[in-house]
Amino acid sequence: MPGGTTIGFESAWESVRAVPGWLTEGQARMLWDAVCRLPAGATVVEIGSHQGRSTIVLGHAARTIGARVVAVDAFVDGRLFGGASTRARFEANIAAAGLTDVVELVVGFSTRLRPTWTRPFDLLYVDGKHDYWTYVDDLRWSAHLPSGGEILVHDCFSSIGVTSGTVAKVLCGSRYSYVDRSRSLARFTVRRPGLADRWRVVAQLPWFAGNVALKVLLRLRLRPVARLFGHRGSYDPF
Template identity: 65%
Template sequence: MLYDEALTLPPGGTVLEIGSHQGRSTVVLADAARGRDAHVIAVDPFVEGKLFGGQSTRSRFEHNLAEAGVTDAVTLLADYSTRARPGWTRPLDLLYIDGKHDYWTFADDLRWKAFLPEGGRVLVHDAFSSIGVTLGILVHVLFARDLRYVDRSDSMARFEKARPDLRDRMRILGELPWWLRNVGIKVLLRLRLRPVARLFGHDSPYDPY
């Protein structure tokens, strides 16, 4: 879905990626975007800590981009998305959100849609898999007048900057059973009840992303 959306960018267009980590999704976006003479802006603060890795993660990010030969198609903005947005002025053509998954950060990241044109796409990773992201969707997308739910591929959801109708809103509600299933599996894995998780079709030690 990332690759296909980047292929539809207008010539010279701009993708904003929130949350890059080691650059896997950045490489996918850049590989497709460079064929459109488009550019990816990767936003990640690379903060220190066990969960994020800090400078070592940034080094792997830069190495992976170089290995894939897409460095020239990517600009790194090493900052928090919530701090970068208030002073932003450049128009965007595609927004990909995969940053911090708490409700408040995700809600703020959705505000980047203001820089998209009508019909511009917003891709959200871990939608209907993360409690914080899903709550953000229910509060800020379900009742929005300028963002409609299109579809998803596993936990990658696609939205469009357009006025939604009732069917668009109902499709969001239709994903809630799948979300509850995913949250339940996460709880089972943390309780070391993987055999029970298998009963729900999840045969992996990792969260259902």
């Protein structure tokens, strides 16, 4: 795909079907729409890029409005993350998508980069390390968002660390308001929450509890039982 080509959502989604990752079509559409609400010249920051499945969707959406994407990933070595080989695949996938002029890669741990980050941006997508402390620190990148800016968080209601961070900083906090979700991808705005905003977070917790139960069944290799509850496949719900 030649650089500079603008495509629609359906084509963008079709182009990432072969790229490994856990982003669903509904979640990809949510990312796409969030970018398309931004003004021309906007900047999107993505924390956690893996092989570029979500980055490519963000990048194509950014091109349609004249925006840019900054992808932040440390490419940690290990079975789940892949290290240098994953970075190579990420860069190859971005190049194949014709998005090298739209996507800027910043290699490093988000928690180490954040304290010295000075560049403002307009949309934050968080899909980094899923422990409580990293996630809560990643939310602090929102200091560079404008008031009312949007934050999208993957695995928000399927990861214990991310969900507990959401309860602490969104449900019980005073900076973020919950808007909606596509499965585990949640959308927040930088706005003081009201009672209705907090209640919407509470209303998602039963779905989260169900996901935890499914994870336990999968860890016990009880996939037939998980299927009885509507879960298909061997991966955790996302």
